[in-house]
Amino acid sequence: MKITFLGTGTSQGIPVIGSKHPVCLSKNPKDKRLRVSVMVEWDDYNYIIDCGPDFRQQMLANQVTKIDGILFTHEHSDHTAGIDDIRPFFFRQGDIPVFAHERVINSIKTRFDYIFSDVNRYPGAPAVEINIVENNVPFKIGNTKAIPIDAEHNRIQVFGYRIQDFAYLTDVKRIASEEIEKIKGVKVLVINALRLDPHHSHFNLEEALAFIKEVKPDKAYLTHISHHLGFHDELEKQLPKNVHLAYDNLSLYI
Template sequence: MARLTFLGTGTSQGVPMIGCDCNVCRSCDPKDKRLRSSVFVEYRGLDILVDAGPDFRQQMLRSGIRHIDAILLTHNHKDHTGGLDDVRAFNYIERAPIRIYCEKYVEDSLRNEYSYAFAEKRYPGVPEWQITNIDDRPFRVHANIPSVRLVWVEGKGYEKIPVTPESWSETRQRPVPEEAEIIPVRGRHYMLPVLGYRFGRIAYLTDMNFIPEEEFGKLRGLDHLIINCVRRGRHISHFSLEQAIEVAEKVGARQTYLTHLSHQLPRYEELCAELPPAIRPAYDGLVIESDDE
């Protein structure tokens, strides 16, 4: 089973945008409040996060996420990587590095932007990442079960509790996770290569304005397609509303959700009204599920 939670569905500036008085930015509808784009996917017992933007901390707290087996990065833009320092909380509680899967150029970029996390003599308390390079071929993600977990005991402070796969599965009330195969989907974001990801019958594609013809084979038989769309009319690096609808119709998933939305699109309710029923705007907190593998 795959279960996907939208943690953020906004474009790089989020919605509302700082300093803007437009109709959408002033909307009182919670569905018009969009943190930066990221999704949490529970797939084959694994907890997988796609992208960790500047709202990462708030998204973890808001959704009550207490463990992550893997973070998959789509590309190196800050609205998708700006929260990676905050994985320190997971490092601290689980006494283990966080596993990150990304392309080589994305890792190079992290090495520049977060040089302190890669320094030979690292300052205590910097984020701990274990990076695996991937390309556009399917790859496997494994469970990252910690061997201990810090648990707060009132009046005493933190206690280190040993963790076994059995105790882990009991606390989380689900079977010991298996490994999962994930299919990357290649797209382009103006000049930049980006990766989307397919989990069973759900595919998450963001920050694209072009998908090579040969990649459409990876998108057959989907229950849910998630695709980015920033506004109406052409944009240099994102699908427009019109282009996203075109891709959605070509892929033919049972249901398509639009994400990475900006305030230049109508309010949620108005946008729903103008889209065909098989295409919906996503919103923060929306959960979708797919039973079939």
């Protein structure tokens, strides 16, 4: 299995527009982060988790020519706003399978009604195949299955996903013990770590490291990172040996 980090930034990305923060002014490519998304490949399958506003740029940067589906964690724009850019894939492949909580599907339907409507359909609009995700109900993707992991993003429910020995969670602030059990035994865990200071709806670095210590993956990668977490190279040196900062276009193999 190959994992590619398409984006590792928070909702505004790094650099933030107009910001003079030192991290936003950094010349290090690893300090420049598009909105968070990851691509998971195995055998001949290629799935995306989240489809934010930088989706087109991410697909071009990684020379992606086919996707077998998109798994959504939740409905916020930095995770869904790129759905119109599935058009080239739709024109080549037909309806693109999407997997999400029913609430998330309804939100996307409202914002991108032309994608879902059969009435007076615009010829250039993409189309999707809807798959509703329910907690505790694993679902088929390609020749394997994805296991939903239920968590809380302040007051919003979010799904993480476990695919074989890989688990991906973002925008998590709280997670129940029974959901943590679903993750244990993974080789690679990806978890959000927004910044150093506490935040009302995201793990900060301390919380993310405590979560990793509880799950005990072979390796863990931090994502959904804001400029307030600090410079990539400086922070990487301070992390435990099995924990790393993810960065855009990083690929790893399981």
